[in-house]
Amino acid sequence: MKKIINNPETVVQDSLRGFAAAHADLVEVHFDPDYVVRAQPLPPGTVAVVSGGGSGHEPLHAGFVGTGMLAAACPGAVFTSPTPDQIHAATMAVNAGAGVLYLVKNYTGDVLNFETAAELAAAEGVEVASVVIDDDVAVQDSLYTAGRRGVGGTVLIEKIVGAAAERGDDLAACAELARRVNSQVRSMGMALTSCVVPHVGRPTFELGDDEMEIGIGIHGEPGRERLPVEAADQIVARLLEPILADLPFTEGDRTLLFVNGMGGTPLIELYLAYGIAERFLAERGIQVHRRLVGNYITSLEMQGMSITLLRLDDELISLWDAPVHTPALRWGV
Amino acid sequence: MAIDADALRRAIDAYADVVAEQRDYLVDLDRAIGDADHGVNLDRGMRAAREAAASGSTPAEVLKGVATALISKVGGAAGPLYGTAFLRAATAVTGKQTLEATDVVAALRAARDGIVARGKAELGDKTMVDAWTPAVEAAEQAAQQGATVAQILAAAADAAEQGMRDTIPMVARKGRASYLGERSAGHQDPGATSTAFLLRTLADRAAAECPAP
Ligand SMILES: Nc1ncnc2c1ncn2[C@@H]1O[C@H](COP(=O)(O)OP(=O)(O)O)[C@@H](O)[C@H]1O
Ligand SMILES: [Mg+2]
Numbered sequence: 001m002k003k004i005i006n007n008p009e010t011v012v013q014d015s016l017r018g019f020a021a022a023h024a025d026l027v028e029v030h031f032d033p034d035y036v037v038r039a040q041p042l043p044p045g046t047v048a049v050v051s052g053g054g055s056g057h058e059p060l061h062a063g064f065v066g067t068g069m070l071a072a073a074c075p076g077a078v079f080t081s082p083t084p085d086q087i088h089a090a091t092m093a094v095n096a097g098a099g100v101l102y103l104v105k106n107y108t109g110d111v112l113n114f115e116t117a118a119e120l121a122a123a124e125g126v127e128v129a130s131v132v133i134d135d136d137v138a139v140q141d142s143l144y145t146a147g148r149r150g151v152g153g154t155v156l157i158e159k160i161v162g163a164a165a166e167r168g169d170d171l172a173a174c175a176e177l178a179r180r181v182n183s184q185v186r187s188m189g190m191a192l193t194s195c196v197v198p199h200v201g202r203p204t205f206e207l208g209d210d211e212m213e214i215g216i217g218i219h220g221e222p223g224r225e226r227l228p229v230e231a232a233d234q235i236v237a238r239l240l241e242p243i244l245a246d247l248p249f250t251e252g253d254r255t256l257l258f259v260n261g262m263g264g265t266p267l268i269e270l271y272l273a274y275g276i277a278e279r280f281l282a283e284r285g286i287q288v289h290r291r292l293v294g295n296y297i298t299s300l301e302m303q304g305m306s307i308t309l310l311r312l313d314d315e316l317i318s319l320w321d322a323p324v325h326t327p328a329l330r331w332g333v
Numbered sequence: 334m335a336i337d338a339d340a341l342r343r344a345i346d347a348y349a350d351v352v353a354e355q356r357d358y359l360v361d362l363d364r365a366i367g368d369a370d371h372g373v374n375l376d377r378g379m380r381a382a383r384e385a386a387a388s389g390s391t392p393a394e395v396l397k398g399v400a401t402a403l404i405s406k407v408g409g410a411a412g413p414l415y416g417t418a419f420l421r422a423a424t425a426v427t428g429k430q431t432l433e434a435t436d437v438v439a440a441l442r443a444a445r446d447g448i449v450a451r452g453k454a455e456l457g458d459k460t461m462v463d464a465w466t467p468a469v470e471a472a473e474q475a476a477q478q479g480a481t482v483a484q485i486l487a488a489a490a491d492a493a494e495q496g497m498r499d500t501i502p503m504v505a506r507k508g509r510a511s512y513l514g515e516r517s518a519g520h521q522d523p524g525a526t527s528t529a530f531l532l533r534t535l536a537d538r539a540a541a542e543c544p545a546p
Contacts, residue, residue, distance in 0.1 A: 021462075022545070033405075036480070050443070054408075065528050068409065076408045077370070077373070077374070077377070077408060078370075079368045079369075079370055080370050080373075080374055080408040080409045081408045081409055081410075081411060081412075082406050082408060083404065083406065083407070083408045084404060084405065084413075085404075085405045097373065107410075107509065108410040108507065108508050108509065109409035109411075109412070109413075111411040112412075112413035112419065112451060113408060113409075113412065113413055114416070115413075116413055122511065125497060138512075139511075139512050140514065146506075146507050146508055146509070146511045146512070149512065168365055197368075197439060200360055200364070200369050200370075202364075203367050204364055204368065205364070218511075219368035219509070220369065220536055221368055221509055221513070222513060222516065224512075224513070224514060258373055262410055
């Protein structure tokens with residue numbers, strides 16, 4: 001393993017210290033328990049949108065703390081959900097009297113830890129609503145399983161719901177919006193290499209030089225299928241076809257197309273894939289009205305990408321366009 | 334002979350040692366069908382639990398300290414699940430100075446019920462429940478036949494180990510391993526394994542604390 005670290009045991013906190021120093025104008029980082037809040041407190045009466053999850057997906061979630069997006073983020077150990085005491089401390093720190101909305105990616109650990117935190121908050125009279133994000137079409141959904149994972153759609157939901165909270169929507173409206181966006185967004189990812197968890201020191205899974213893994217999650221979980229590496233045209237089609245079929249997206253739909261890097265794939269390849277994806281959609285009469293390309297929800301140094309497609313309407317477009325000022329997303333300010 | 338707070342503390346200590354020794358093995362199991370963190374998570378939690386267990390004058394207080402440490406230090410799926418298990422076990426034996434056979438069975442049953450209530454996994458879903466449920470059943474059966482605390486825990490440990498091995502061919506329906514679908518078959522579940530280690534450690538400690546007459 002080669003990484004720019006001092007000590008595998010303290011990677012998360014060491015990185016958070018640098019993050020705090022780099023973005024002191026936007027965020028404040030608390031330690032023990034670890035959480036990140038905005039440098040400027042929320043206006044009173046504003047819903048606080050809080051998210052969190054394992055570390056190793058940077059800039060998600062701490063990079064999205066700031067005006068127009070999250071009020072707080074709770075980073076767990078690498079690929080491990082945060083604990084209830086972190087989430088609870090963040091909740092109490094950012095509650096501005098209008099309640100707190102948890103945006104939770106659908107992993108058993110995240111769901112259970114946020115559930116416990118919500119019970120703690122309720123015991124102290126803070127109103128909490130939770131929305132579970134599950135946009136990954138690689139996982140078959142069923143009542144009898146853990147269900148689909150929350151992946152790329154999370155970034156879009158945090159942006160859109162953050163904008164709604166900023167304009168003054170109440171807790172119920174923010175939660176309803178989060179559920180609505182979740183119902184309109186689908187994602188699928190692939191990997192060319194595994195990632196190396198710092199305190200493990202070895203790749204989470206082995207992939208041959210000529211192999212790719214389709215349907216990966218964001219924790220180095222192996223995917224559903226292992227195939228020989230193909231050209232970008234085929235890879236993009238393998239991700240987009242199940243996405244289109246699942247919602248389903250149909251001719252005339254207006255969409256936001258998000259091509260996300262897993263951390264180790266250069267932008268030159270992401271833009272290449274983006275171009276193919278937009279053409280693929282155009283050929284099917286699906287219009288791309290908004291786009292996002294880059295590394296926003298990553299899996300350490302994994303090479304690979306995910307594609308996320310969100311069906312838009314006028315309201316979602318205006319919330320997407322609303323000003324945002326965070327370490328990782330910034331426009332309109 | 335029964336188990337008092339000090340004996341329980343020694344058992345928690347022993348389990349923390351086992352988890353530290355088995356950390357990499359548990360990580361390897363989780364690497365195959367999860368995200369390679371189960372051993373690391375549990376080791377972090379048991380180091381905190383060892384400290385938390387240092388105080389507490391009744392078995393319930395020791396168990397509650399462990400629960401709180403696990404809930405706040407482990408994270409992931411295993412943190413709330415094991416945390417709930419220890420919390421429910423503590424509640425089941427509140428007020429007792431020592432744990433007799435019936436208390437041990439009640440604590441095990443409460444722990445298992447807590448895990449099922451939180452995680453909603455059923456037998457055969459390839460989770461720690463596949464070790465806990467046979468263990469509780471074996472403990473109940475042993476107690477009905479008048480077994481000692483040490484014998485009850487030994488029966489539970491045997492059943493948990495069998496349950497752990499039985500997870501190998503299963504296709505996961507809960508937890509991270511479920512994302513793999515059919516590809517999860519052929520691997521032993523990490524949480525069922527750490528559960529078998531826990532019950533084996535408790536059994537070994539009980540045998541050492543309460544030698545057969
Ligand atoms: N719903 C559930 N009910 C019971 N046990 C579960 C459930 N989900 C996961 N587990 C257990 O948790 C273990 C994984 O723990 P861990 O790796 O620490 O958490 P994570 O899956 O969040 O990374 C699994 O091996 C399984 O035994
Ligand atoms: Mg794990």
